Amino acid sequence: MTPLASHLTVFLVDHLPRHRNASPHTVATYAHSFTLLARFAAERRRCRPIDLQIEDLDPDLILAFLDHVETGRQNSVSTRNVRLAAVRSFFRYIEYKIPSCLDQVLRIHALPQKRTDMRLVDTLTVDEVKALLVAPDSRSFGGLRDRAMLHMAYACGLRASELLSIQMTAFPPGSLATVRIHGKGRRERVLPLWRETQQAVRGWIGARGNTSEQTLFLNRLGEPLSRDGLALVVAKHVRQAAIACPSLLSKRVTPHVLRHSCAAHTLAATGDIRKVSLWLGHASLRSTEVYLRADAAEKLAILAAHAPPGVKPGRFRPPSDKLLAMLATASNGT
Structure with a gap:
């Protein structure tokens, strides 16, 4: 078993700012992500955060934590992905520090980010x-x-x-x-x-x-x-x-x-x-x-720059081929 606290301290205090040249804002964001994760993992493992082991942060616990971020804390999908990015970065550091954790590292790297909706931004007049x-x-x-x-x-x-x-x-x-x-x-x-x-x-x-x-x-x-x-x-x-x-x-x-x-x-x-x-x-x-x-x-300018297409109205004819008829039915979701 490998203590989490000592390796996480070196990762945040030395590795990110000195070797990765990370900004103070990035370090603070990662530190906040691991604060949330440590509290969640300690409650799940029924121990103090200082007693957590790296092996305690298995993929199932990480996925449960990400679900907690999104549903329990009601954060956005983007915030969920930020928390996952912090975890991935730490385990990339662990990958060459602790070879015995390589299988755990690879499984955590395989955790997918969640796709987000591209919503319109909110603005004021x-x-x-x-x-x-x-x-x-x-x-x-x-x-x-x-x-x-x-x-x-x-x-x-x-x-x-x-x-x-x-x-x-x-x-x-x-x-x-x-x-x-x-x-x-x-x-x-x-x-x-x-x-x-x-x-x-x-x-x-x-x-x-x-x-x-x-x-x-x-x-x-x-x-x-x-x-x-x-x-x-x-x-x-x-x-x-x-x-x-x-x-x-x-x-x-x-x-x-x-x-x-x-x-x-x-x-x-x-x-x-x-x-x-x-x-x-x-x-x-x-x-x-x-x-x-x-x-x-911008969209009105695009609309004004193009004339409507000169397509003549026609009458729909269903496909005569049975295969094409089946595919047309399937494409309509029926």
């Missing part, structure tokens, strides 16, 4: 975004911070991790004209800021005061704001903005919806999916194509 951006009270400490965060999230189309990791050194010396973003996959991009966004950020920096903490957005304790804190901020101001714009109540607004809204509005303004991809920091255009599916204007 321009009026809804305007109502949300003016919702924070600029006369308070929290209001100045929240207004700057909402402006940055929407104007730059930032992921939550990108927004919360912005440092004071991300701006040029003595200017707020641009901001340097450290994005997913260690890709950097420099984005210009609207004048309104610059004013919001300048107001927050003035209220933030001098502190040794270099992260831009802080909580009331002077510590970097968390993802849960950001989600609470957005939910709070959505309720306030809904007073002036009731349509917000019918939508699920998250920090990522602001990123989607930025992309949709940029596509509508430029008509160029490549510019949207550059703005969002996507690795390829395939990630950006989701906004084309949600853009009705």
Whole structure:
């Protein structure tokens, strides 16, 4: 039997950041996945998490855990696949560390990811975004911070991790004209800021005061704001903005919806999916194509560019061949 705790510690603390050059966000995501898995496995095996063995994480337990993620925790299929990716990565590390676990590793590698539906992204209208951006009270400490965060999230189309990791050194010396973003996959991009966004950020920096903490957005304790804190901020101001714009109540607004809204509005303004991809920091255009599916204007342009086909109406004749008749019946699902 092989203790899990020691190998998992080396995997997260040393192997991922040093040998795989994984970002802190990736390490944190994997650590959270194994927190959930360790608690689930300890309950199933009736032991403490520290007493778990690698052999306890067999394919049947992993599958039960993934079902628990999707049904018990009511997470999406995408989240389920993220948890499986973390498990697979750990067992790739175990593959050459502990040869005796090779059979277990191969069986876990064989576990399939679950296919996901390609749904349309949720976006806000321009009026809804305007109502949300003016919702924070600029006369308070929290209001100045929240207004700057909402402006940055929407104007730059930032992921939550990108927004919360912005440092004071991300701006040029003595200017707020641009901001340097450290994005997913260690890709950097420099984005210009609207004048309104610059004013919001300048107001927050003035209220933030001098502190040794270099992260831009802080909580009331002077510590970097968390993802849960950001989600609470957005939910709070959505309720306030809904007073002036009731349509917000019918939508699920998250920090990522602001990123989607930025992309949709940029596509509508430029008509160029490549510019949207550059703005969002996507690795390829395939990630950006989701906004084309949600853009009705693009489909209307396609429809207008093509004349209806000149096909004359005809009368259906059933196939005379018995084999073709059977196949036609089967294709209709009867």
